[in-house]
Each structure stands twice: as structure tokens, then as C-alpha cells.
Amino acid sequence: MPELPEVETIKNDLAQAILNKKIVSVKVNKKNILRKSVRYFKNKLIGNKFIKINRRGKLMYFSLRKDDLFLLAHLKMTGQFIYCNKDKFIVGGHANSKKEEEQILHGQVADFCQVGKYTRVIFEFSDKSKLFFNDLRLFAYLDLVNKKSLDEILDKFGIEPLTANFKFKDFFNILQNRKTSIKAVLLNQQLIADIGNIYADETLFMAGILPNRPANKVSSKEARKLFLAIEGILKKAIKYRGTTFSDYVDSKGKKGSFVKLLKVYGRQGQKCLKCKNIIEKTKTANRGTHFCSSCQK
């Protein structure tokens, strides 16, 4: 489940790998992963180059040199970008065997850099390197839009953590104006971008706030703790190249290591690392929610 740290990791890796390389072919194995026609994608992409990659929330957008166009990529839950250079193949995505899974896990050079069962789109560059866009559930998408459409899409996102726009005053103001659960507010991309189910639970644990607390009942002091937890945890998770739970791998096919640092997510039934209470799991905001009822109030 890629959230900010995972998308940021992929974006940075890809920027080092594919920028300013001529796109020589685009192969589409599943056309409904595209929000425009296959013909339009091929037409606009082949012969073009990606010159910059940005991220807003969990959405990546690639600037193209020609035509004032942008490639949008959303990974949703199970999307992956896997980059393979000409000789050393680093394969990610959905392993087709136990052996492949081991190779991916250990980041080994694999001998099976090929189209997998869930590979939906393959970009090939002039240096013979390839970029695979994989997705198991077909929720992920690629789109090709102009500047105007891009701006309309970007405008819908809420405040962006880890930027100068992420100010406590605005953050607290959002919380005070919402009666719904604090977790629902954290997950709402139009209010605060980037946070998904894993980091919502982790930041709430660090701040000592129960996920089902009404947002407008969170005190200024608690909100400040949460604000700092969001910055701290997201930054740290980027350092660890993200969290892998089920499908996430970076563009080199490697899993993120932040999973070792998770305090509550996926730890239901286990002892709280702070107080030894048992971590509970319930549903808040329609999502699996993990918390310690002793550390969080």
C-alpha cells in the first residue's frame, strides 16, 4: 500500500533511471489500466522523453519534453514500477515462484526480467532499459493530461506534509472543523495529502490519540503531537525506503524496511512495545485500525 514514503522512494529512484531517455516503445498488455486510448498513449509517448518527475499526495506525474503533457501514475494498492536496465535485471512485482520471491527480497540480479502475469504496461528506452508498470488488482492507472487538467487534479489535494505548506495552524484548523473521526480526517486526501492506512495508525499511536476520537475533540496539545508525528514518521519511513506489507516494492524490486519499525499496524494480538498491553484491531473510517488502548486516549 504505497503512501508518501513509498511513492517518494519510487519517484526518486525513477528520476535517476529514466529521465531524458528517449522512449522507443510502449507496450500495453491491459488497456483498461490507461485512462486514454492506447493509440493516444503511443502517439504522444513514443519519441518523447520524461524530463521531470513530481509527486503530489500519492500521485506521481511525469513531465514530457514535447507537447506540454504529463503522464499521471497512481499505484493505488498494488501498483508497482519496476525498472530494469540493459544487463542487470532487477525484477520486482509479483513473483511467479518462491525462487523469484527470494530473489526480489534479497535484491539479487534475477534471470527473469520479463513480463509478469500482472505487468500491464512496458516502456522501453533508447538504452534498451525497460520500465514495467505492474498491478494486480487493476485499480492503479496511467493517464496523459495537459497542464490545465493537471492543475485541476493537483488543486484537489489537501496540505502536503514535508513541505513549507504544512503548518500547524492550518492542520489544527482542519481538525477543529470536522466532527468525524481523527483517522478519517488523516485519510482524507482533500484535507491532508499522502497519509494512508499504515501511517494513519502509526502517527496516531505516536501521538497517543485513539483513532475513533472526533477530530474536533482533539486538543491543541494533542494535535501538535500528531503534527510532529506525521513529519517524523514520514521522514523516517523515507529513510527506510518505505514500508512493505503485501505488494509494495521499490523500482528496484526491493521491499521497504520500515515494516520493522511499525508499532501498531499489523501487530494486533501482540504486545504493545511501550506498555505491554495487547494491540487491538477494530474498524474506523471503514478501515482496519490498530491501536493500544492503554497508550492512546
Next chain:
DNA sequence: CTTCTTGTTACTGA
């Protein structure tokens, strides 16, 4: 067989 998984959005009702 049923239930659960998640990011996002469509829909419903207040």
C-alpha cells in the same frame, strides 16, 4: 463458502 485487504470515489442521507 465467507470475510478480509486498501485508495479513492460514487452515492445516500442529513
Next chain:
DNA sequence: ATCAGTAACAAGAA
């Protein structure tokens, strides 16, 4: 008009 809550989406795991 705005907000809140739920279901739906896909496809697999348990």
C-alpha cells in the same frame, strides 16, 4: 452547499 458515512471496485489470501 457541505459534511459524514457506507458501499463499491478487483482479485487474491485465509
